[in-house]
Amino acid sequence: MSLWSIAVVLGVLFGVLTLAAALIWVERRLLALWQDRYGPNRVGPFGVLQVAADMIKIFTKQDWIPPFADKPVFVIAPAIIVVTVLLAFAVVPFAPGIVVEDLNIGILFFLGMSSLGVYSIILGGWASNNKYALLGSLRASAQMLSYEVFMGLSLMGVVVLAGSFRLSDIVEAQRGLWFAIPQLPGLILFMIAGSAESRRIPFDLPESESELVAGYHVEYSGMKFGMFFVGEYLGLILISSMITTLFLGGWLGPVLPPLAWFFIKTFALIAFFVLVRASLPRPRFDQVMSWGWKTMLPLALLNIAATGAAVLWRQGGQ
Amino acid sequence: MWSIVKTIWTVFLHAFQKRITVQYPEEGFNLPPRYRGRIILSRDPDGGERCVACYLCAVACPVDCIALQATQDETGRRYPEFFRINFSRCIFCGYCEEACPTYAIQLTPDFHMSEYNRRNLVYEKDDLLINGPGKYPGYSFWQISGVKIGGKDKGEAEREARPTDLQSLLP
Numbered sequence: 001m002s003l004w005s006i007a008v009v010l011g012v013l014f015g016v017l018t019l020a021a022a023l024i025w026v027e028r029r030l031l032a033l034w035q036d037r038y039g040p041n042r043v044g045p046f047g048v049l050q051v052a053a054d055m056i057k058i059f060t061k062q063d064w065i066p067p068f069a070d071k072p073v074f075v076i077a078p079a080i081i082v083v084t085v086l087l088a089f090a091v092v093p094f095a096p097g098i099v100v101e102d103l104n105i106g107i108l109f110f111l112g113m114s115s116l117g118v119y120s121i122i123l124g125g126w127a128s129n130n131k132y133a134l135l136g137s138l139r140a141s142a143q144m145l146s147y148e149v150f151m152g153l154s155l156m157g158v159v160v161l162a163g164s165f166r167l168s169d170i171v172e173a174q175r176g177l178w179f180a181i182p183q184l185p186g187l188i189l190f191m192i193a194g195s196a197e198s199r200r201i202p203f204d205l206p207e208s209e210s211e212l213v214a215g216y217h218v219e220y221s222g223m224k225f226g227m228f229f230v231g232e233y234l235g236l237i238l239i240s241s242m243i244t245t246l247f248l249g250g251w252l253g254p255v256l257p258p259l260a261w262f263f264i265k266t267f268a269l270i271a272f273f274v275l276v277r278a279s280l281p282r283p284r285f286d287q288v289m290s291w292g293w294k295t296m297l298p299l300a301l302l303n304i305a306a307t308g309a310a311v312l313w314r315q316g317g318q
Numbered sequence: 319m320w321s322i323v324k325t326i327w328t329v330f331l332h333a334f335q336k337r338i339t340v341q342y343p344e345e346g347f348n349l350p351p352r353y354r355g356r357i358i359l360s361r362d363p364d365g366g367e368r369c370v371a372c373y374l375c376a377v378a379c380p381v382d383c384i385a386l387q388a389t390q391d392e393t394g395r396r397y398p399e400f401f402r403i404n405f406s407r408c409i410f411c412g413y414c415e416e417a418c419p420t421y422a423i424q425l426t427p428d429f430h431m432s433e434y435n436r437r438n439l440v441y442e443k444d445d446l447l448i449n450g451p452g453k454y455p456g457y458s459f460w461q462i463s464g465v466k467i468g469g470k471d472k473g474e475a476e477r478e479a480r481p482t483d484l485q486s487l488l489p
Contacts, residue, residue, distance in 0.1 A: 034329050036338045279329040280322065 009100050016089055020233040025050045027233075027274050034278040063222035070127040077124035078217075078224045081117050081231030085238055088113035092241050093168045095251045095258035106167040107159060110242060111152050114197050118144040120231065121199075121206060125216035136215025139285060140206035143196060146292040147203075151193035153300035157186040157307040158246050171250035180247040185303045187247045189296055194243065196292075198235030201277035205285050240269035351453065353427035354410045357403055359443065360424055360452035367447065368422035368459055371398040375414035375423050383407035384414060393468020395460065401443040406436050420459035424452040 025040060025048055032039030040047035065074055091106035093099040103109050118141055125137025159165060161182060162173035170179075180187050196203040207215040217228045244250055244265040251258030253265075283291070340347050349355070360368050371388030389399040414423045433439050451457060466472045473480040 033333050036332055036335050038337055038339050038341075275326060275330055279326045 005100070008098055011098075012089055012092075012094070012100055013086065016086065016234065016237060017230070019237055020230050021051050021055065022048075023233040023236065023270070024054055024229075026270070027277075030271060030274040031278050034275060058223055058226045061222040063224060066128070066130075066219050068129045069219060070129065073123050073127035074219075075224070077120050077127055078220065078227035078231070079120075080123065081120035082227055082234065084113045084116040084120070085231055085234040088238055089234075089241075091167055092238070092245060093171060093250060094241075094262050096168070098259065099168065102166060102168050105165045107155055107165045107170075107246075110167075110238075111148070111155075114151075114235075114238070115144070115148055117197075117231070117235065120228075121216045124220070124228070125206075128216070128219035130219050132212045132214075133216050133218045136206045136208070136212045136218070139208075139212075140199065140216060143199075143203065143205055143285075143288060143292075146289060147193045147196035147296075150189060150292070150297045150300035151197060153297070153304060154186045154189035154193060155246060156304045157183045160304070160307050160311055167245050167250075171245055171252065174249040174252060178247060178249040178252075180249075183247060183303075183307070185299060186307075187243070189300050189303065190243060190247070192296065194239035195273060195276065196288075198232060198239050200232070200236060200273060202280040202282060203288065204282060205288060208282060210282075236270060236273055237266065240266045240273065243269050349427035349429075351427060353429075354412045354415075354425040355427050355429040356405075356425070356431055357408065357410075357414065357441075357446065358424055358426055358448045358452060359401060359422055359446040360448055360454070361450060362458045362460065363451055363456055364458065365449075366395075366460070367397050368420045368451075369398050369401065370396045370420055370422070370459065371401075372396075372419060374417040374419065378413040378417035380411060380413060381407045381409055391468075394465075395467040398443065401446060403441045403446060404439065405431060405441060406439040421452070421454045421457055422459075424454075426452075 028050070029039040029041075029047070040050040043049040043053050065071060088110050090100040091103050091109050093102060121140040121144075122137045125133040125135075125140070128134070158170060158179050161179060162170040164170060164173070173179075199206055205215075206212075207217070209215075212218070217225055220228065241262070244262060248265045248269075250265075251262045253261035256264070362368055369386075371386055373386065373388070376382075376384040376386060383404040384402070385404075386401040387399040388396055390396050410425065412425050415425050418424075431439070460467055460470065460475075462476045462478075464472065464475055464478055
Protein backbone atom coordinates (compact mmCIF):
# COMPACT_ATOMS: atom_id res chain seq x y z
CA MET A 1 0.00 0.00 0.00
CA SER A 2 1.57 3.22 -1.13
CA LEU A 3 1.68 6.47 0.79
CA TRP A 4 -0.71 8.06 -1.68
CA SER A 5 -3.43 5.46 -1.14
CA ILE A 6 -3.13 5.86 2.65
CA ALA A 7 -3.47 9.61 2.21
CA VAL A 8 -6.56 9.06 0.06
CA VAL A 9 -8.12 6.72 2.64
CA LEU A 10 -7.52 9.17 5.47
CA GLY A 11 -8.60 12.13 3.35
CA VAL A 12 -11.86 10.47 2.32
CA LEU A 13 -12.55 9.31 5.87
CA PHE A 14 -11.96 12.68 7.51
CA GLY A 15 -13.41 14.68 4.67
CA VAL A 16 -16.62 12.72 4.61
CA LEU A 17 -17.01 12.67 8.40
CA THR A 18 -16.37 16.40 8.64
CA LEU A 19 -18.86 17.01 5.87
CA ALA A 20 -21.42 14.86 7.68
CA ALA A 21 -20.94 16.90 10.85
CA ALA A 22 -21.12 20.16 8.93
CA LEU A 23 -24.38 19.00 7.38
CA ILE A 24 -26.07 19.44 10.76
CA TRP A 25 -25.55 23.17 10.33
CA VAL A 26 -26.04 23.22 6.56
CA GLU A 27 -29.34 21.40 6.77
CA ARG A 28 -30.67 23.61 9.54
CA ARG A 29 -29.66 26.78 7.68
CA LEU A 30 -31.15 25.55 4.41
CA LEU A 31 -34.40 24.45 6.04
CA ALA A 32 -34.58 27.87 7.67
CA LEU A 33 -33.94 29.52 4.32
CA TRP A 34 -36.97 27.80 2.85
CA GLN A 35 -39.12 28.47 5.88
CA ASP A 36 -38.45 32.25 5.95
CA ARG A 37 -36.23 31.95 9.03
CA TYR A 38 -32.49 32.38 9.67
CA GLY A 39 -31.60 29.13 11.41
CA PRO A 40 -28.65 28.86 13.79
CA ASN A 41 -26.65 32.10 13.31
CA ARG A 42 -25.38 32.88 16.80
CA VAL A 43 -22.38 30.61 17.45
CA GLY A 44 -19.44 31.84 15.43
CA PRO A 45 -19.60 33.44 11.96
CA PHE A 46 -22.99 32.57 10.38
CA GLY A 47 -23.41 30.04 13.18
CA VAL A 48 -20.92 27.53 11.77
CA LEU A 49 -19.64 26.75 15.25
CA GLN A 50 -23.10 25.39 16.02
CA VAL A 51 -21.60 22.08 14.90
CA ALA A 52 -18.94 22.31 17.61
CA ALA A 53 -21.55 23.21 20.21
CA ASP A 54 -23.73 20.29 19.17
CA MET A 55 -20.76 17.94 19.30
CA ILE A 56 -19.77 19.07 22.80
CA LYS A 57 -23.35 18.59 23.90
CA ILE A 58 -23.81 15.16 22.42
CA PHE A 59 -20.48 13.84 23.70
CA THR A 60 -21.13 14.98 27.26
CA LYS A 61 -24.69 13.70 27.45
CA GLN A 62 -25.52 10.75 29.63
CA ASP A 63 -25.14 7.61 27.54
CA TRP A 64 -27.97 5.54 28.92
CA ILE A 65 -28.45 1.89 28.09
CA PRO A 66 -31.86 0.75 29.30
CA PRO A 67 -31.70 -2.23 31.67
CA PHE A 68 -34.18 -4.18 29.54
CA ALA A 69 -32.13 -3.77 26.35
CA ASP A 70 -30.01 -6.46 24.73
CA LYS A 71 -26.73 -4.80 25.64
CA PRO A 72 -24.13 -5.99 23.09
CA VAL A 73 -26.49 -5.63 20.13
CA PHE A 74 -27.72 -2.29 21.43
CA VAL A 75 -24.15 -0.98 21.48
CA ILE A 76 -23.12 -2.41 18.10
CA ALA A 77 -26.20 -1.37 16.12
CA PRO A 78 -25.40 2.36 15.72
CA ALA A 79 -21.86 1.54 14.62
CA ILE A 80 -23.03 -0.73 11.80
CA ILE A 81 -24.72 2.01 9.82
CA VAL A 82 -21.70 4.32 10.01
CA VAL A 83 -19.31 1.51 9.06
CA THR A 84 -21.35 0.31 6.10
CA VAL A 85 -21.88 3.78 4.68
CA LEU A 86 -18.21 4.66 5.12
CA LEU A 87 -17.26 1.41 3.38
CA ALA A 88 -19.49 2.34 0.47
CA PHE A 89 -17.48 5.55 0.08
CA ALA A 90 -14.49 3.36 -0.79
CA VAL A 91 -15.69 2.98 -4.39
CA VAL A 92 -16.76 6.59 -5.01
CA PRO A 93 -14.36 8.26 -7.49
CA PHE A 94 -14.02 11.85 -6.29
CA ALA A 95 -11.59 12.76 -9.03
CA PRO A 96 -9.29 10.81 -11.36
CA GLY A 97 -6.93 8.96 -9.02
CA ILE A 98 -8.72 10.04 -5.85
CA VAL A 99 -10.60 6.87 -5.08
CA VAL A 100 -9.91 4.41 -2.30
CA GLU A 101 -10.47 1.27 -4.37
CA ASP A 102 -11.73 1.45 -7.93
CA LEU A 103 -13.48 -1.94 -7.88
CA ASN A 104 -14.62 -3.41 -11.16
CA ILE A 105 -17.96 -4.14 -9.44
CA GLY A 106 -18.23 -0.72 -7.78
CA ILE A 107 -21.99 -0.35 -8.22
CA LEU A 108 -22.65 -3.79 -6.78
CA PHE A 109 -20.40 -3.02 -3.80
CA PHE A 110 -22.30 0.22 -3.19
CA LEU A 111 -25.66 -1.54 -3.41
CA GLY A 112 -24.48 -4.31 -1.10
CA MET A 113 -23.18 -1.89 1.52
CA SER A 114 -26.30 0.23 1.47
CA SER A 115 -28.38 -2.93 1.93
CA LEU A 116 -26.26 -3.94 4.93
CA GLY A 117 -27.07 -0.62 6.55
CA VAL A 118 -30.59 -1.77 7.23
CA TYR A 119 -29.23 -4.28 9.76
CA SER A 120 -28.23 -1.40 11.96
CA ILE A 121 -31.81 -0.22 12.17
CA ILE A 122 -33.37 -3.63 12.58
CA LEU A 123 -30.90 -4.64 15.29
CA GLY A 124 -31.16 -1.28 17.04
CA GLY A 125 -34.94 -1.46 17.11
CA TRP A 126 -34.93 -5.10 18.20
CA ALA A 127 -32.30 -4.66 20.91
CA SER A 128 -34.13 -1.68 22.37
CA ASN A 129 -36.88 -4.05 23.52
CA ASN A 130 -39.43 -1.32 22.99
CA LYS A 131 -42.57 -1.61 20.92
CA TYR A 132 -42.15 1.74 19.17
CA ALA A 133 -38.57 0.92 18.28
CA LEU A 134 -39.61 -2.47 16.99
CA LEU A 135 -42.41 -1.00 14.89
CA GLY A 136 -39.95 1.54 13.49
CA SER A 137 -37.42 -1.11 12.55
CA LEU A 138 -40.16 -3.31 11.05
CA ARG A 139 -41.12 -0.43 8.82
CA ALA A 140 -37.49 0.27 8.02
CA SER A 141 -36.86 -3.29 6.92
CA ALA A 142 -39.98 -3.47 4.76
CA GLN A 143 -39.36 -0.05 3.22
CA MET A 144 -35.69 -0.58 2.52
CA LEU A 145 -36.20 -4.04 1.07
CA SER A 146 -38.84 -2.83 -1.34
CA TYR A 147 -36.96 0.30 -2.36
CA GLU A 148 -33.66 -1.52 -2.78
CA VAL A 149 -35.21 -3.68 -5.47
CA PHE A 150 -35.81 -0.88 -7.89
CA MET A 151 -32.80 1.09 -6.66
CA GLY A 152 -30.57 -1.57 -8.16
CA LEU A 153 -32.76 -1.87 -11.25
CA SER A 154 -32.78 1.90 -11.85
CA LEU A 155 -28.97 1.84 -12.10
CA MET A 156 -28.87 -0.93 -14.67
CA GLY A 157 -29.70 1.48 -17.49
CA VAL A 158 -26.52 3.39 -16.66
CA VAL A 159 -24.55 0.15 -16.59
CA VAL A 160 -25.96 -0.87 -19.97
CA LEU A 161 -25.00 2.48 -21.50
CA ALA A 162 -21.54 2.59 -19.94
CA GLY A 163 -20.85 -1.12 -20.36
CA SER A 164 -19.12 -1.35 -17.01
CA PHE A 165 -19.79 -1.69 -13.29
CA ARG A 166 -16.63 0.29 -12.53
CA LEU A 167 -17.58 3.78 -11.37
CA SER A 168 -14.62 5.57 -12.95
CA ASP A 169 -15.48 3.95 -16.31
CA ILE A 170 -19.07 5.15 -15.92
CA VAL A 171 -17.83 8.70 -15.32
CA GLU A 172 -15.56 8.54 -18.35
CA ALA A 173 -18.46 7.24 -20.45
CA GLN A 174 -20.32 10.49 -19.70
CA ARG A 175 -17.74 12.69 -21.44
CA GLY A 176 -20.06 13.40 -24.33
CA LEU A 177 -23.39 13.52 -22.55
CA TRP A 178 -24.34 13.13 -18.91
CA PHE A 179 -26.46 10.05 -18.26
CA ALA A 180 -29.00 12.33 -16.61
CA ILE A 181 -30.42 13.02 -20.08
CA PRO A 182 -30.76 9.56 -21.68
CA GLN A 183 -31.44 8.03 -18.26
CA LEU A 184 -33.82 10.66 -16.84
CA PRO A 185 -36.34 8.07 -15.60
CA GLY A 186 -33.47 6.16 -13.99
CA LEU A 187 -32.25 9.35 -12.31
CA ILE A 188 -35.68 10.13 -10.86
CA LEU A 189 -36.18 6.54 -9.71
CA PHE A 190 -32.72 6.44 -8.14
CA MET A 191 -33.32 9.74 -6.35
CA ILE A 192 -36.55 8.46 -4.84
CA ALA A 193 -34.99 5.14 -3.91
CA GLY A 194 -31.95 6.93 -2.52
CA SER A 195 -33.93 9.17 -0.23
CA ALA A 196 -35.89 6.11 0.91
CA GLU A 197 -32.59 4.31 1.54
CA SER A 198 -31.19 7.14 3.64
CA ARG A 199 -34.58 7.47 5.42
CA ARG A 200 -34.96 11.16 4.70
CA ILE A 201 -38.15 13.01 5.27
CA PRO A 202 -40.71 12.00 2.72
CA PHE A 203 -39.60 8.45 3.57
CA ASP A 204 -38.75 8.74 7.27
CA LEU A 205 -41.43 6.28 8.28
CA PRO A 206 -39.01 4.24 10.43
CA GLU A 207 -38.53 7.37 12.50
CA SER A 208 -41.88 9.18 12.19
CA GLU A 209 -41.95 11.30 15.34
CA SER A 210 -45.66 11.89 15.19
CA GLU A 211 -46.69 8.25 15.55
CA LEU A 212 -43.67 6.23 16.75
CA VAL A 213 -42.10 8.83 19.09
CA ALA A 214 -38.71 8.44 17.39
CA GLY A 215 -39.02 5.01 15.83
CA TYR A 216 -36.02 2.72 15.90
CA HIS A 217 -33.78 5.02 17.99
CA VAL A 218 -36.33 5.87 20.67
CA GLU A 219 -34.22 4.27 23.43
CA TYR A 220 -30.91 5.72 22.24
CA SER A 221 -29.17 8.69 23.80
CA GLY A 222 -25.83 10.46 23.73
CA MET A 223 -23.37 9.60 21.00
CA LYS A 224 -25.12 6.31 20.15
CA PHE A 225 -28.09 8.39 19.05
CA GLY A 226 -25.61 10.71 17.36
CA MET A 227 -24.19 7.78 15.38
CA PHE A 228 -27.58 7.10 13.81
CA PHE A 229 -27.68 10.70 12.72
CA VAL A 230 -24.12 10.71 11.44
CA GLY A 231 -25.13 7.58 9.55
CA GLU A 232 -28.14 9.34 8.09
CA TYR A 233 -26.08 12.34 6.98
CA LEU A 234 -23.35 10.08 5.60
CA GLY A 235 -26.05 8.23 3.70
CA LEU A 236 -27.28 11.52 2.29
CA ILE A 237 -23.77 12.44 1.14
CA LEU A 238 -23.31 8.95 -0.28
CA ILE A 239 -26.53 9.05 -2.28
CA SER A 240 -25.73 12.54 -3.55
CA SER A 241 -22.22 11.57 -4.60
CA MET A 242 -23.53 8.40 -6.26
CA ILE A 243 -26.07 10.42 -8.27
CA THR A 244 -23.25 12.78 -9.20
CA THR A 245 -21.05 9.90 -10.30
CA LEU A 246 -23.69 7.91 -12.15
CA PHE A 247 -25.90 10.57 -13.71
CA LEU A 248 -24.26 14.00 -13.53
CA GLY A 249 -20.87 13.21 -14.98
CA GLY A 250 -18.95 12.89 -11.71
CA TRP A 251 -15.81 15.02 -11.77
CA LEU A 252 -16.26 16.12 -15.40
CA GLY A 253 -16.63 19.81 -16.03
CA PRO A 254 -14.84 22.78 -17.60
CA VAL A 255 -12.30 25.20 -16.06
CA LEU A 256 -12.54 24.17 -12.39
CA PRO A 257 -10.46 21.22 -11.10
CA PRO A 258 -12.26 17.83 -11.10
CA LEU A 259 -12.59 17.65 -7.29
CA ALA A 260 -14.31 21.04 -7.23
CA TRP A 261 -16.82 19.91 -9.85
CA PHE A 262 -17.55 16.79 -7.86
CA PHE A 263 -18.21 18.80 -4.69
CA ILE A 264 -20.32 21.41 -6.45
CA LYS A 265 -22.58 18.75 -7.97
CA THR A 266 -22.78 16.76 -4.75
CA PHE A 267 -23.61 19.81 -2.70
CA ALA A 268 -26.30 20.89 -5.14
CA LEU A 269 -27.90 17.47 -4.77
CA ILE A 270 -27.66 17.61 -0.98
CA ALA A 271 -29.36 21.00 -1.09
CA PHE A 272 -32.04 19.52 -3.32
CA PHE A 273 -32.66 16.70 -0.85
CA VAL A 274 -32.99 19.26 1.95
CA LEU A 275 -35.43 21.20 -0.23
CA VAL A 276 -37.49 18.05 -0.72
CA ARG A 277 -37.44 17.55 3.02
CA ALA A 278 -38.68 21.10 3.52
CA SER A 279 -41.52 20.65 1.02
CA LEU A 280 -43.06 17.21 1.25
CA PRO A 281 -45.09 15.59 4.01
CA ARG A 282 -44.64 11.98 5.08
CA PRO A 283 -46.97 9.56 3.24
CA ARG A 284 -48.86 6.74 4.92
CA PHE A 285 -46.95 3.49 5.25
CA ASP A 286 -49.17 1.43 2.93
CA GLN A 287 -48.91 4.23 0.36
CA VAL A 288 -45.13 4.01 0.51
CA MET A 289 -45.22 0.26 0.00
CA SER A 290 -47.75 0.20 -2.82
CA TRP A 291 -46.01 3.14 -4.53
CA GLY A 292 -42.73 1.25 -4.36
CA TRP A 293 -43.98 -2.09 -5.64
CA LYS A 294 -46.78 -1.10 -8.01
CA THR A 295 -45.36 2.06 -9.61
CA MET A 296 -41.63 2.36 -9.19
CA LEU A 297 -40.67 -1.26 -9.78
CA PRO A 298 -42.55 -1.58 -13.12
CA LEU A 299 -41.18 1.80 -14.20
CA ALA A 300 -37.65 0.65 -13.41
CA LEU A 301 -38.18 -2.56 -15.39
CA LEU A 302 -39.58 -0.59 -18.32
CA ASN A 303 -36.57 1.71 -18.18
CA ILE A 304 -34.14 -1.20 -18.39
CA ALA A 305 -36.08 -2.79 -21.24
CA ALA A 306 -36.23 0.46 -23.19
CA THR A 307 -32.53 1.23 -22.62
CA GLY A 308 -31.51 -2.27 -23.59
CA ALA A 309 -33.69 -2.15 -26.70
CA ALA A 310 -32.24 1.23 -27.70
CA VAL A 311 -28.66 0.01 -27.25
CA LEU A 312 -29.34 -3.18 -29.22
CA TRP A 313 -31.10 -1.27 -31.99
CA ARG A 314 -28.16 1.08 -32.32
CA GLN A 315 -25.70 -1.83 -32.46
CA GLY A 316 -27.84 -3.58 -35.08
CA GLY A 317 -27.85 -0.44 -37.20
CA GLN A 318 -24.09 -0.41 -37.57
CA MET B 319 -47.01 13.91 -9.25
CA TRP B 320 -47.31 17.42 -10.76
CA SER B 321 -48.44 18.77 -7.41
CA ILE B 322 -45.25 17.44 -5.79
CA VAL B 323 -43.10 19.31 -8.31
CA LYS B 324 -45.18 22.44 -7.78
CA THR B 325 -44.82 22.13 -4.01
CA ILE B 326 -41.05 21.85 -4.24
CA TRP B 327 -40.90 24.88 -6.55
CA THR B 328 -43.09 26.97 -4.25
CA VAL B 329 -40.96 26.11 -1.24
CA PHE B 330 -37.84 26.94 -3.24
CA LEU B 331 -39.22 30.39 -4.02
CA HIS B 332 -39.47 31.05 -0.30
CA ALA B 333 -35.69 31.38 -0.27
CA PHE B 334 -36.11 34.87 -1.73
CA GLN B 335 -38.75 36.07 0.69
CA LYS B 336 -38.34 38.37 3.63
CA ARG B 337 -37.35 36.66 6.86
CA ILE B 338 -39.99 36.55 9.57
CA THR B 339 -37.46 36.25 12.38
CA VAL B 340 -36.69 39.39 14.39
CA GLN B 341 -33.06 39.34 15.56
CA TYR B 342 -34.20 40.27 19.03
CA PRO B 343 -31.37 41.68 21.14
CA GLU B 344 -29.91 43.63 18.20
CA GLU B 345 -33.16 44.54 16.49
CA GLY B 346 -35.93 46.06 18.49
CA PHE B 347 -39.61 45.80 17.72
CA ASN B 348 -42.73 47.68 18.69
CA LEU B 349 -45.31 46.09 20.90
CA PRO B 350 -48.87 47.41 20.98
CA PRO B 351 -49.41 50.02 23.74
CA ARG B 352 -51.87 47.77 25.51
CA TYR B 353 -49.32 44.96 25.81
CA ARG B 354 -49.20 43.59 29.36
CA GLY B 355 -45.61 43.98 30.51
CA ARG B 356 -43.80 45.62 33.42
CA ILE B 357 -46.17 47.21 35.94
CA ILE B 358 -45.80 50.88 36.85
CA LEU B 359 -47.48 53.33 39.20
CA SER B 360 -48.50 56.56 37.48
CA ARG B 361 -48.91 60.11 38.74
CA ASP B 362 -51.57 62.80 38.38
CA PRO B 363 -51.02 65.53 35.76
CA ASP B 364 -50.03 67.78 38.69
CA GLY B 365 -47.42 65.31 39.89
CA GLY B 366 -49.09 63.71 42.90
CA GLU B 367 -49.33 59.97 43.32
CA ARG B 368 -52.49 58.50 41.87
CA CYS B 369 -52.55 55.45 44.11
CA VAL B 370 -55.01 55.79 46.96
CA ALA B 371 -53.94 52.53 48.64
CA CYS B 372 -57.36 50.91 48.37
CA TYR B 373 -55.88 47.37 48.22
CA LEU B 374 -58.11 46.40 45.30
CA CYS B 375 -55.11 45.44 43.16
CA ALA B 376 -53.66 43.30 45.94
CA VAL B 377 -57.04 41.60 46.34
CA ALA B 378 -57.47 41.06 42.61
CA CYS B 379 -53.99 39.65 42.17
CA PRO B 380 -54.33 35.89 41.60
CA VAL B 381 -50.76 35.17 42.68
CA ASP B 382 -50.59 37.59 45.60
CA CYS B 383 -47.56 39.39 44.30
CA ILE B 384 -48.64 42.91 45.35
CA ALA B 385 -48.05 44.09 48.90
CA LEU B 386 -48.81 47.60 50.16
CA GLN B 387 -49.62 49.55 53.29
CA ALA B 388 -52.09 52.44 53.26
CA THR B 389 -51.43 55.69 55.09
CA GLN B 390 -52.63 59.31 54.96
CA ASP B 391 -50.86 62.61 54.76
CA GLU B 392 -51.85 65.50 57.03
CA THR B 393 -54.45 66.74 54.54
CA GLY B 394 -56.32 63.44 54.46
CA ARG B 395 -55.02 62.27 51.11
CA ARG B 396 -54.48 58.50 51.13
CA TYR B 397 -51.33 57.01 49.65
CA PRO B 398 -49.36 53.80 50.06
CA GLU B 399 -46.64 53.82 52.69
CA PHE B 400 -44.87 51.13 50.76
CA PHE B 401 -45.87 49.43 47.54
CA ARG B 402 -44.07 46.25 46.58
CA ILE B 403 -44.54 44.00 43.54
CA ASN B 404 -42.72 40.71 43.38
CA PHE B 405 -42.15 40.28 39.65
CA SER B 406 -40.81 36.78 40.07
CA ARG B 407 -44.38 35.83 40.96
CA CYS B 408 -46.29 38.20 38.71
CA ILE B 409 -48.08 36.52 35.81
CA PHE B 410 -48.85 39.79 33.99
CA CYS B 411 -52.56 39.04 33.89
CA GLY B 412 -53.54 42.70 34.18
CA TYR B 413 -56.23 42.14 36.82
CA CYS B 414 -54.64 44.78 39.03
CA GLU B 415 -54.98 47.33 36.24
CA GLU B 416 -58.63 46.36 35.77
CA ALA B 417 -59.32 46.60 39.48
CA CYS B 418 -57.65 49.97 40.01
CA PRO B 419 -60.25 52.72 40.52
CA THR B 420 -57.77 55.55 39.92
CA TYR B 421 -55.77 54.34 36.86
CA ALA B 422 -52.73 54.36 39.13
CA ILE B 423 -51.42 50.87 38.41
CA GLN B 424 -50.78 50.25 34.72
CA LEU B 425 -49.10 47.59 32.61
CA THR B 426 -46.59 48.77 30.01
CA PRO B 427 -45.17 47.20 26.84
CA ASP B 428 -41.76 46.71 28.44
CA PHE B 429 -40.70 43.15 29.15
CA HIS B 430 -36.88 43.32 29.40
CA MET B 431 -36.79 42.31 33.03
CA SER B 432 -34.14 39.58 33.28
CA GLU B 433 -32.12 39.47 36.48
CA TYR B 434 -29.37 37.20 37.73
CA ASN B 435 -30.57 37.51 41.30
CA ARG B 436 -34.17 36.68 42.09
CA ARG B 437 -34.34 39.28 44.84
CA ASN B 438 -33.76 41.99 42.28
CA LEU B 439 -37.17 41.23 40.84
CA VAL B 440 -38.90 42.61 43.94
CA TYR B 441 -39.74 46.19 42.91
CA GLU B 442 -40.34 48.81 45.58
CA LYS B 443 -42.43 51.95 45.20
CA ASP B 444 -39.42 53.95 44.02
CA ASP B 445 -38.90 51.49 41.21
CA LEU B 446 -42.55 51.44 40.22
CA LEU B 447 -43.45 55.13 40.27
CA ILE B 448 -43.07 57.01 37.00
CA ASN B 449 -43.12 60.73 36.42
CA GLY B 450 -46.23 60.91 34.28
CA PRO B 451 -49.85 59.94 33.87
CA GLY B 452 -49.12 56.83 31.77
CA LYS B 453 -51.90 55.75 29.42
CA TYR B 454 -54.45 58.28 30.79
CA PRO B 455 -53.18 61.82 30.34
CA GLY B 456 -55.31 64.48 31.95
CA TYR B 457 -57.04 62.17 34.34
CA SER B 458 -56.79 63.21 37.95
CA PHE B 459 -58.70 61.14 40.46
CA TRP B 460 -58.60 63.66 43.28
CA GLN B 461 -59.95 66.42 41.02
CA ILE B 462 -63.12 64.48 40.20
CA SER B 463 -63.72 62.64 43.44
CA GLY B 464 -65.92 64.03 46.14
CA VAL B 465 -63.42 63.38 48.86
CA LYS B 466 -62.14 66.34 50.82
CA ILE B 467 -58.39 66.72 50.80
CA GLY B 468 -56.02 69.57 51.49
CA GLY B 469 -56.65 72.51 49.13
CA LYS B 470 -59.97 71.11 47.91
CA ASP B 471 -63.11 71.11 49.94
CA LYS B 472 -66.30 69.16 49.38
CA GLY B 473 -68.13 70.33 46.27
CA GLU B 474 -65.07 71.84 44.66
CA ALA B 475 -64.32 68.91 42.38
CA GLU B 476 -65.01 68.97 38.66
CA ARG B 477 -68.72 68.77 37.78
CA GLU B 478 -69.53 68.42 41.45
CA ALA B 479 -72.49 70.34 42.92
CA ARG B 480 -72.00 72.25 46.15
CA PRO B 481 -73.13 70.13 49.09
CA THR B 482 -76.67 70.82 50.29
CA ASP B 483 -76.74 73.28 53.16
CA LEU B 484 -78.89 71.43 55.68
CA GLN B 485 -79.39 74.57 57.79
CA SER B 486 -80.78 76.66 54.96
CA LEU B 487 -84.48 76.82 54.02
CA LEU B 488 -83.84 77.87 50.43
CA PRO B 489 -84.46 75.22 47.77
